[in-house]
Amino acid sequence: MTVAIQVEDLTKIFRRRRGSPIIALKEIGFSVQPGEFVGVLGPNGAGKTTLIKCILGLVEPTKGRIEVMGFDLRRQRREALASLGAVLEGSRNIFWRLTVRENLEYFARLHGLSAKRVRPLIERLIEIFQLESHVLKEARMLSKGLQQRLATACAMVKQTPILLLDEPTLGLDIESALNLRASLRLLVREEGRTVLLTSHEMEMVEALCERVLILQEGQLLVDSKIEDLKQLFRSSSYTCVLRSLDGDPTVVDKALRNLSGIRSLERYGDKWQVELEVSDPTEVYEALECFRRAHCSIEAIRRQEPNLKEAYLRLIHSGRMHKDASRQ
Amino acid sequence: MLAANKIQEANRWQVVWGELVRSWIELRRYWFNTIGGLVSLYLLFLLLFLGTSLLTQRMTPSGEGSLEWLIGGYIIWSLAVFAYMSPAGIVTQGAREGTLEQMALSPWGLGWVMTGILLAKLLNDIVVTGLLLAVALLTSGQSLALPWGKVALLMVVVSLQGYAMGWAIAGLALNFKRIQSIYTLLQFSFIAALAVPWELQPLARLIPLRWPYYLMQGLLKPETEVASWSLEMIGCLLLSIGYLGLGWAVFNRSLQWARQMGHLGHY
Numbered sequence: 296m297t298v299a300i301q302v303e304d305l306t307k308i309f310r311r312r313r314g315s316p317i318i319a320l321k322e323i324g325f326s327v328q329p330g331e332f333v334g335v336l337g338p339n340g341a342g343k344t345t346l347i348k349c350i351l352g353l354v355e356p357t358k359g360r361i362e363v364m365g366f367d368l369r370r371q372r373r374e375a376l377a378s379l380g381a382v383l384e385g386s387r388n389i390f391w392r393l394t395v396r397e398n399l400e401y402f403a404r405l406h407g408l409s410a411k412r413v414r415p416l417i418e419r420l421i422e423i424f425q426l427e428s429h430v431l432k433e434a435r436m437l438s439k440g441l442q443q444r445l446a447t448a449c450a451m452v453k454q455t456p457i458l459l460l461d462e463p464t465l466g467l468d469i470e471s472a473l474n475l476r477a478s479l480r481l482l483v484r485e486e487g488r489t490v491l492l493t494s495h496e497m498e499m500v501e502a503l504c505e506r507v508l509i510l511q512e513g514q515l516l517v518d519s520k521i522e523d524l525k526q527l528f529r530s531s532s533y534t535c536v537l538r539s540l541d542g543d544p545t546v547v548d549k550a551l552r553n554l555s556g557i558r559s560l561e562r563y564g565d566k567w568q569v570e571l572e573v574s575d576p577t578e579v580y581e582a583l584e585c586f587r588r589a590h591c592s593i594e595a596i597r598r599q600e601p602n603l604k605e606a607y608l609r610l611i612h613s614g615r616m617h618k619d620a621s622r623q
Numbered sequence: 624m625l626a627a628n629k630i631q632e633a634n635r636w637q638v639v640w641g642e643l644v645r646s647w648i649e650l651r652r653y654w655f656n657t658i659g660g661l662v663s664l665y666l667l668f669l670l671l672f673l674g675t676s677l678l679t680q681r682m683t684p685s686g687e688g689s690l691e692w693l694i695g696g697y698i699i700w701s702l703a704v705f706a707y708m709s710p711a712g713i714v715t716q717g718a719r720e721g722t723l724e725q726m727a728l729s730p731w732g733l734g735w736v737m738t739g740i741l742l743a744k745l746l747n748d749i750v751v752t753g754l755l756l757a758v759a760l761l762t763s764g765q766s767l768a769l770p771w772g773k774v775a776l777l778m779v780v781v782s783l784q785g786y787a788m789g790w791a792i793a794g795l796a797l798n799f800k801r802i803q804s805i806y807t808l809l810q811f812s813f814i815a816a817l818a819v820p821w822e823l824q825p826l827a828r829l830i831p832l833r834w835p836y837y838l839m840q841g842l843l844k845p846e847t848e849v850a851s852w853s854l855e856m857i858g859c860l861l862l863s864i865g866y867l868g869l870g871w872a873v874f875n876r877s878l879q880w881a882r883q884m885g886h887l888g889h890y
Contacts, residue, residue, distance in 0.1 A: 355882040387721030404641025407633025
């Protein structure tokens, strides 16, 4: 089976007239199978947008190779681009003076498809992206959320098997972001499109993607299934709510501060919320013993469910620590 | 399975058709602006016709040939300016509106999409200019005794030279975006180019627009003698095609540079 996206040894260096060159991507390699929904995460400046633009052929790599549906992007550009649709971050992506329907027809033609032939698809996209009551409105009259939904629909009307979405919910309110997320999920599940999505919204990535690529300073830090990542950090964090029994907060404060593995400690009146990180389950018992000695009752104890945000933050943090150590 | 190979049923002319439709929609939707443009063009034509006929009748007893020369010159000059300014205009507008990268994602490339927009614009301009010319002639009661076949050939040559410079300037616009001041400046350099003495050979032939201008003089001013108009025309056409190829190459090299530097999406 043909791999949807194959990236090998991808490096992009932006040379500047003054100052040292910027290494935006460094020896990145991964592949995406048809029908996969892959998230690309990373802090600002990690190289997410450059990666997306390299795959789209909008930025030329300094080194490396990209294949789209088996076509080499450099040598078989037309064939490769015929398989790609995209919504780019920060760009308007749509024509403001055209209506919703006209935009959809225009983008189909831009990809060489007759608007007449894709009419049933246009109707379906209008329905899925809930644009029915806005069909005759010019794009400039739409809210930002609707414009982003239209931009995504325009990327989909090209009927490309691969869709690249660069921060599609950036700047959207919660409701618009949820609507867009629901539409994306529906389309991807029904049609089996391959999607590469960059976002800072962990919840969205967790809800939609099966796999994530985490970039940091242009390097691929992690390429893993989300479930595997979450399992990696499972059962190491606990949240405890404690109440002082003898009313002396200084005793409790003192005892808790001496406890190892405390990640955060917050006091609300005679109650404390403790976030505890343990490397060994026996440390939980040590903590319980410490709470007893501090004359605290335990009102609640909860093992933190693993989530992508937590895993991501830890990985980025450990990545930075590793980098700093190797620099020293 | 989704159409992985939609390219097989895709047609590059749909891109051009899409641009024609978009241009027509925008002209119709912004009718006030369209009508305003038409009225001002019409007034300009009227001014040219009436003003020139008045002046030439006063200056020379016959006034013969001057009106034709002026109108022919105007058509050719405006066509050159249009051809020269359009490609860069498309790039700067696309970059400003954020649609440039989407256009560059077309499987046929940014160059072809821009060609589509240019064809749509050109068609629109030819229709509008032709109509206005006809209306202006009717209302002024004048007539133009122009050799239209040769004028059309000259228009093609002028357009080719204009587009050659236009594509090269569009390449600059891809990388520097705001270059309005430069292309306005270059637009005025056309006048200087037309003023280069024809005796400076072979330099004069190589200067953009100077050769077609000489041929136009041969057509419209009886006192200018062109030894072999057809032969000169073929030479000029070949040079124009060469220039167009050069302009296109500059544009493509600039596009490559913009991709290397990541300039396509910036404004």
